[in-house]
Amino acid sequence: MPQFLSILFIIGIMLAVLDPQTIYMLLGKDSGLRGMTIAAVIGSITLIPGFVAFPLAAALLKAGAGYGQITMFITTLMMVGVVTLPVEIQFFGRATAIKRNLLALVFAVIISFVIGGIIS
């Protein structure tokens, strides 16, 4: 329970700082590889629920963000969880939890380049 509560606080503060405009500024037009990296960082450390993330992603695409960056953002958002790592460690142990997140990150990079390459 204390961990769940802490996670909720972190999410609250993070989302208040990273509002949609800020995210757009970071991932917007021609952000390229730097945008990819930022997308991965934001996606990994934040926990945005899907019903907020998908409309945001759609808006970003319309505003000119690349499919690669958006895919990176969505995939890391869902699969990589830095904030939820303490909970994951409780059940899988430190080493395994970290390995799972790293593999997910590698996968996110691959899928972003694949989808960014197919749709452009």
Add this chain to the structure above:
Amino acid sequence: MNLIKPMIKRYRVCLSLLIINMFLLFFLPDIGKTALYITKDNLLEMLSIIPPIFILLGLLDVWVERETMMKYMGEHSGIEGGVIAFIMGSAAAGPLYVAFPIAGVLLKKGVKLTNVFIFVGAWSTTKIPMILFEATNLGWDYMLLRFVCNVIGIIIIAILLEKMIPSEERRAIYVNALNYNK
């Protein structure tokens, strides 16, 4: 007094975050306020999701025999076990951190690690309501393309991850699951 000390220790991260939030409220009122609102919304959402999940967890724990679970999803369950794990994860609702306690029960029931990871992977990305929502927002082509990649990715991650875990660590994970009760 003796009761309060361990409470403070248990909640120390949480309390420091609350204090940070108070500072924000004081120095950057806009951000502080938004942060508190989001925390409140998420807390309410979590409180509505967690009870049914925990009831489900309890039922799963009590009703489903370890032997049955092992037969269908255990070490020798083959592809079927993976398919069941995938469907279980995709049919779920709720954020990823709720999936870990359920994964804990699956481990307790002797479900194969690969299948547990498939379950977690499916829960994180291929939840049915979520992919329908994705399709309406980003288009069916995008959703289907990502879905296909994800299914392949989830399976590969599960298999690789299982291979990357040394056997003593694997034993520790199962022992931990058996002893976990909160």
